[in-house]
Amino acid sequence: MKSKALAYPYIIWMIIFTVIPILLIVHYSFTVTTGNVTSFTLDNLARFFDPLYVNILRRSIVLAAQATGICLLLGYPVSYILAQKEFRDRNILLFLFVVPMWMNFLIRTYAWLTILGTNGVLNSVLTFFGLPPMQLLFNDGAVLLGLVYTFLPFMILPIYVSIQKIDQSLIEGAQDLGANGFNVFRRIILPLSLPGVVSGLTMVFMPAVATFVVSNLLGGGQFILIGNLIEQQFLLVGNWNFGSALALILMVLIVLCNVLLSFLNKETKEEAI
Amino acid sequence: MKKFAVIAMLMVAVFVTGCAGQSDSESSIHVFNWGNYINPDVVQMFEEEYGITVIYSTFESNESMYTTIAMGGNVYDVLFPSDYMIYRMIQEELLRPINFDNVPNISHVSERFMGLEFDPQNRYSAPYKWGTLGILYNTTMVNSVIDSWEALWNPDYANLIFMYNSERDSMAVALKLLGYSLNSTNEDEINRARDLLIEQRPLVRAYVTDVVKDLMIAGEAALAVVYSGDAVFTMMHNPDLNYVIPREGSNLWVDAMVVPHNANNPEGAEAFINFMLRPEIAAMNTNFIGYTTANATALEMGLIDPALMEMPGFDITDEEYRRLEVFIDLGEFRDVYTRAFTTVLGS
Numbered sequence: 001m002k003s004k005a006l007a008y009p010y011i012i013w014m015i016i017f018t019v020i021p022i023l024l025i026v027h028y029s030f031t032v033t034t035g036n037v038t039s040f041t042l043d044n045l046a047r048f049f050d051p052l053y054v055n056i057l058r059r060s061i062v063l064a065a066q067a068t069g070i071c072l073l074l075g076y077p078v079s080y081i082l083a084q085k086e087f088r089d090r091n092i093l094l095f096l097f098v099v100p101m102w103m104n105f106l107i108r109t110y111a112w113l114t115i116l117g118t119n120g121v122l123n124s125v126l127t128f129f130g131l132p133p134m135q136l137l138f139n140d141g142a143v144l145l146g147l148v149y150t151f152l153p154f155m156i157l158p159i160y161v162s163i164q165k166i167d168q169s170l171i172e173g174a175q176d177l178g179a180n181g182f183n184v185f186r187r188i189i190l191p192l193s194l195p196g197v198v199s200g201l202t203m204v205f206m207p208a209v210a211t212f213v214v215s216n217l218l219g220g221g222q223f224i225l226i227g228n229l230i231e232q233q234f235l236l237v238g239n240w241n242f243g244s245a246l247a248l249i250l251m252v253l254i255v256l257c258n259v260l261l262s263f264l265n266k267e268t269k270e271e272a273i
Numbered sequence: 274m275k276k277f278a279v280i281a282m283l284m285v286a287v288f289v290t291g292c293a294g295q296s297d298s299e300s301s302i303h304v305f306n307w308g309n310y311i312n313p314d315v316v317q318m319f320e321e322e323y324g325i326t327v328i329y330s331t332f333e334s335n336e337s338m339y340t341t342i343a344m345g346g347n348v349y350d351v352l353f354p355s356d357y358m359i360y361r362m363i364q365e366e367l368l369r370p371i372n373f374d375n376v377p378n379i380s381h382v383s384e385r386f387m388g389l390e391f392d393p394q395n396r397y398s399a400p401y402k403w404g405t406l407g408i409l410y411n412t413t414m415v416n417s418v419i420d421s422w423e424a425l426w427n428p429d430y431a432n433l434i435f436m437y438n439s440e441r442d443s444m445a446v447a448l449k450l451l452g453y454s455l456n457s458t459n460e461d462e463i464n465r466a467r468d469l470l471i472e473q474r475p476l477v478r479a480y481v482t483d484v485v486k487d488l489m490i491a492g493e494a495a496l497a498v499v500y501s502g503d504a505v506f507t508m509m510h511n512p513d514l515n516y517v518i519p520r521e522g523s524n525l526w527v528d529a530m531v532v533p534h535n536a537n538n539p540e541g542a543e544a545f546i547n548f549m550l551r552p553e554i555a556a557m558n559t560n561f562i563g564y565t566t567a568n569a570t571a572l573e574m575g576l577i578d579p580a581l582m583e584m585p586g587f588d589i590t591d592e593e594y595r596r597l598e599v600f601i602d603l604g605e606f607r608d609v610y611t612r613a614f615t616t617v618l619g620s
Contacts, residue, residue: 052612056619113484118493135432137493138479220479221438224618236336236440237611238343 025251028244044245053229057249060225063140064209067147068155071204072197074148075155079196080189082156083163094160097153109146109217116142116218138220146214151207155200162196163189198265206254226250301326302350302541305341307528308333310353310402312561319548325541342367342533349533350542356527357441359398360391361602368397369532375543378550383569386527389599398529399546400567402559404501405597406442406524407586409485413513414495422450422519424496426469431476435488435497438480440614441600442524443470446498449521456601460609467613471620480618489514500526501586502564508584509563516586518593525597527567552576 032041048054082090100108115121116136123133136142166189174184212227221228226246233243304316308331316327332338335358341347343365354362362368373379379399386400410419414433417424425434425446436443445455447466457463478494485497490510499507504516530549532542548554555568556576565587571577572588581587589597603610 052616052619110484113487114491117488117491119491216438217484220481221618222474222477222480224615229615232611232615235334235340237607238336238340239608 022251025244025247028241029248032241044241045249047242048245048249053246056224056229057226057253059223060209060227061253063143063147063223063225064205064211067144067151067208068201068205070144070148071152071155072201075152075200076159076197079156079159079163079193082160085168097156101153105150106213109150109214112142112146112149112218113137116145137218138222140219140223142218143215143223146218147208147211150214151204154203154207158199158203159193159196162193166192195265198261202258202261205257209254210250300324301328302538302545303328303330303348304351304545305330305332305338305349306351306353307331310528310562310564312557314561315549315554315557318554319545323541323544323548325538325544327545345535348535348537350536350538351545352531352533353401353528354531355600356389356391356529357600357602359529359531362531362533363392363397364602364604367534369534369536369539370396371399371532371546372539372543375540376547376550378547381550381552381555381568381570383567383572385594386567389527390601391527391599392529398531399550400527400529401549402502402562402564403525403527403567404565405518405586405589405593406437406445406498406500406526407504407516407518409489409497409499409504409507409514409516411489411492411495411511411513412515414492419496419515419517420520422446422521424519425498426450426473426476428476430495432478433495434473434477435485435494436473436477436480437485437498438482438618440610442498443480443614443617444610445524445600446470447473449519449523452521455524455598456603458603458606458609463609463613467617470614470617474617474620502562504586505563505565505581505584509580516584518586518589518596520596522596522598525594525599527599529567 029044030040030042031038032043048057081087082093113120117123118133118135118137120136122136127133170188170192171184174188179187209225210227210230212225212231215221215223215225215228219225230243230246230250233239233246237243302325304327306329310331311329316329319325320327332341335355338352338354339358339362342349342352342362359368373395376399379395382400386403387395392398408419408422408424410424415424416429417427424430425436436446441455444463444466447469448455448457448462451462451465451469453459453462453466457466481488485499486503486507488494489497489499489507492511492513499516501516501518504514508514508516530546532539532546536542549558550568552568552571552574553576555566556571556574559566559571560578560581563581566572566577
């Protein structure tokens with residue numbers, strides 16, 4: 001009984017800040033208010049299936065998937081190296097990954113503007129060596145870079161934790177039985193680190209698909225993503241109903257992705273055993 | 274469900290205001306203004322003179338300010354919206370008429386900004402700052418005379434153009450170039466303006482808002498669509514920049530002080546508005562933020578920094594004034610503009 005009482009503040013917190021907002025979003029998605037009358041409608045959701053908006057969602061998913069893929073490619077080796085027993089500067093490296101997160105996300109993104117600009121830091125270096133300056137800012141690549149930069153730690157940390165947790169005796173056992181380094185990795189480390197990979201994938205993909213700050217600043221407003229569309233409906237247009245419908249569609253999509261990933265996770269776990 | 278939503282919102286509202294701590298409404302006013310849009314000394318001077326505490330907060334767009342007021346979570350006494358938003362808020366009965374007996378300094382406001390379409394009888398608003406929409410250009414990067422919106426479609430400046438990421442402003446550029454009103458409610462005209470903007474897209478480096486100032490100071494582009502106040506700020510920092518109101522005409526905007534319908538302390542609000550309309554105070558604000566004051570007396574008395582007075586676009590001639598149009602809120606027709614501009618950016 002005691003432990004239950006301790007959970008109440010958390011439950012109340014969850015109800016006020018998670019359950020009620022979600023219910024409100026669902027409510028707004030399925031209603032329309034004309035004058036003082038609020039009535040049920042499917043128009044908000046139907047309106048999304050305009051090629052214009054579907055295309056924006058498709059672009060957001062592709063971009064977020066690319067960012068997640070790059071984060072995985074960059075993040076996995078780093079996590080693997082970090083988790084090695086003999087790696088002595090681990091704490092320094094971990095510290096370096098976490099330090100940027102102490103700074104405001106907006107300022108970090110803003111800094112890229114001065115780095116990538118036509119007369120920015122990077123181009124100054126290029127022109128110093130007699131190379132022509134490049135258009136680095138305000139394109140897909142800049143948005144992708146911003147996303148990878150922002151979310152890379154969210155990929156590294158869970159994978160690092162899951163690799164670190166692997167029982168050393170399993171690895172030693174495999175080595176005793178004659179497995180070479182590659183096989184140890186493929187048969188032991190990779191399967192056992194998959195839960196970390198899965199949570200890394202979701203922790204990067206979910207915020208990346210909904211971002212609007214990075215696309216606004218580094219994409220120069222030309223790469224309108226689903227997050228920008230939702231922001232626009234709430235802050236500029238003031239159509240909370242359509243904005244909520246978009247948010248709901250995005251939520252359903254993320255839930256589906258999660259279900260798929262956890263299913264994948266279970267499969268591989270069973271396989272490994 | 275509706276009731277439930279209201280109760281839920283109330284709970285959150287109570288929670289939030291509870292945290293903020295209510296102070297005595299008689300001796301304080303809540304002011305809601307644009308970011309970086311006042312001289313902080315002025316607020317202190319008002320507090321000392323009137324013994325009224327100013328609780329000051331800022332917003333970044335008319336629309337986010339509107340949402341805050343319309344949803345009724347927080348109560349303010351003085352707001353600083355722009356013309357079209359004032360019109361909308363009057364229509365939706367979100368504003369309270371100002372008792373101008375308490376605001377005699379309204380007499381200092383230039384005739385140009387009184388009785389405009391958004392508040393024809395000037396019952397609700399007291400003009401604060403004004404400006405225009407125009408082209409900011411870098412004189413070292415252009416090879417022709419910039420005096421028309423057409424420059425923004427000139428292939429010579431491909432990738433050297435910044436547009437303003439706001440549907441009304443960007444559509445206004447295209448509508449004016451086509452010779453239409455920037456308040457057009459004719460769908461054919463909107464579609465033609467939209468197509469013109471889609472045609473322009475390959476030439477545009479980016480659609481930006483506030484960052485345009487830093488980018489133009491850094492010489493990132495040759496041309497940018499900006500507000501005159503931002504233009505003055507950038508020209509102060511980079512002497513290569515110049516500003517022009519294109520010959521096809523443009524937008525005149527006015528930000529004015531208003532009192533919301535549910536203000537706790539309307540008398541305090543009126544005292545604050547009257548204080549802000551004193552020529553010396555208006556000049557202090559303008560000299561600090563660089564946006565032009567609507568206070569004619571402040572200009573006539575020579576209280577404005579001469580360096581500002583010389584800036585292109587800081588003041589306008591009568592001829593330029595006649596080419597300008599104020600934005601009007603379009604009601605339901607707003608959706609057509611939103612869709613058109615989303616198509617431009619999403620294409």
